[in-house]
Amino acid sequence: MNANGKTHPHLGFGLGLRTTHYQAILNERPAIDWFEVLSENYMVAGGKPLHFLDRIRAHYPVVMHGVSLSIGSADPLNKHYLRDLKALAGRVEPRWISDHLCWTGVQRKNMHDLLPLPYTEEALQHVVARIRQVQDFLGRRILIENVSSYLTYVDSALSEWEFLRAVAEAADCLLLVDINNIYVSAQNHQFDPVEYINALPAERVQQFHLAGHSYNGPMIIDTHDAPVIDPVWALYEHAVRRFGRVSTMIERDDNIPELPELIQELNHARAIAEPLYRERAA
Numbered sequence: 001m002n003a004n005g006k007t008h009p010h011l012g013f014g015l016g017l018r019t020t021h022y023q024a025i026l027n028e029r030p031a032i033d034w035f036e037v038l039s040e041n042y043m044v045a046g047g048k049p050l051h052f053l054d055r056i057r058a059h060y061p062v063v064m065h066g067v068s069l070s071i072g073s074a075d076p077l078n079k080h081y082l083r084d085l086k087a088l089a090g091r092v093e094p095r096w097i098s099d100h101l102c103w104t105g106v107q108r109k110n111m112h113d114l115l116p117l118p119y120t121e122e123a124l125q126h127v128v129a130r131i132r133q134v135q136d137f138l139g140r141r142i143l144i145e146n147v148s149s150y151l152t153y154v155d156s157a158l159s160e161w162e163f164l165r166a167v168a169e170a171a172d173c174l175l176l177v178d179i180n181n182i183y184v185s186a187q188n189h190q191f192d193p194v195e196y197i198n199a200l201p202a203e204r205v206q207q208f209h210l211a212g213h214s215y216n217g218p219m220i221i222d223t224h225d226a227p228v229i230d231p232v233w234a235l236y237e238h239a240v241r242r243f244g245r246v247s248t249m250i251e252r253d254d255n256i257p258e259l260p261e262l263i264q265e266l267n268h269a270r271a272i273a274e275p276l277y278r279e280r281a282a
Contacts, residue, residue, distance in 0.1 A: 098143035
C-alpha cells in the first residue's frame with residue numbers, strides 16, 4: 001500500500017529478461033520475483049525469444065515494457081504496432097504494460113532514441129489524448145516512464161515533474177518512475193531530484209527502474225551498461241520512503257554480467273527497501 005492508501009500489485013524485486021540469461025533462469029530457477037520483457041523483442045510470430053518467454057513465464061510473473069509507442073509524436077498512433085502489442089499481451093498475460101513519455105520520430109522516421117517533449121499545455125493535451133486512446137484500445141491502464149534527457153525546450157512552461165504529474169492525472173494512467181533517469185536529468189539540467197520525486201502522485205506510482213549510466217564530458221548518458229551508483233541508491237531509498245511498497249527492477253542492456261552478479265545487485269535493492277517497508281507497517 002502506498003502513501004495515499006491505494007493498493008497496486010506488488011511483485012517484489014525483478015530483472016529485465018535478457019537472452020544471455022534464458023537458459024540459466026530455466027536451469028536454476030533463481031530467486032528473482034519477476035521479469036520485465038522488452039515488448040518489441042517478442043512481437044513476432046514465433047522463434048527462440050517467444051519459445052523461452054513462454055517457458056519462463058510459466059514460473060515467474062512478467063510485465064511488458066515498450067520503446068516504440070512514441071506517445072508524444074505528431075504522427076498518428078501506429079495501429080499495426082498497437083495490434084501486435086495487444087496480441088502479445090493476450091499471449092503473455094502481463095501484470096502491466098509500460099512505455100515512455102517521449103517521441104521516437106516523426107513523418108515515419110524512427111530516430112531510435114527516446115526524445116523528450118516540450119513541457120507545454122499543447123503537448124500536455126496531445127499526450128493525454130493519445131494515452132487515453134492507447135488505454136481504450138488495450139482495455140487497460142498503462143504505465144508511463146520518465147526518460148533521461150540531454151536538452152530542454154525554451155517553450156517549456158512547466159517543469160518535467162509538473163508535466164509528468166499532469167499527464168498521469170489527466171490521462172488516468174500509472175507511472176513507472178525511473179530513479180536513474182531522474183538522477184541523470186537532474187545532473188544534466190541542474191535541478192533537485194528530491195523535489196522531482198516529492199512532486200509525483202504517490203497513488204499512481206506502480207514500478208521503479210534502477211540502472212547505471214556513463215559520462216560524456218560534463219554530460220551523463222543513460223547507457224544501462226554499469227552498476228547502480230551510490231547517489232542513485234540514495235535517491236531510491238528516498239523514493240521508497242515517499243511511495244512505499246513499489247515493484248522494483250534493475251535494467252542492464254550492455255556489458256551484461258552473469259546472472260549471480262545482477263542478483264547480488266538486486267538484493268542490494270531488497271536490503272534498502274524491505275526495512276523501510278517494515279518501518280512503514282509498524
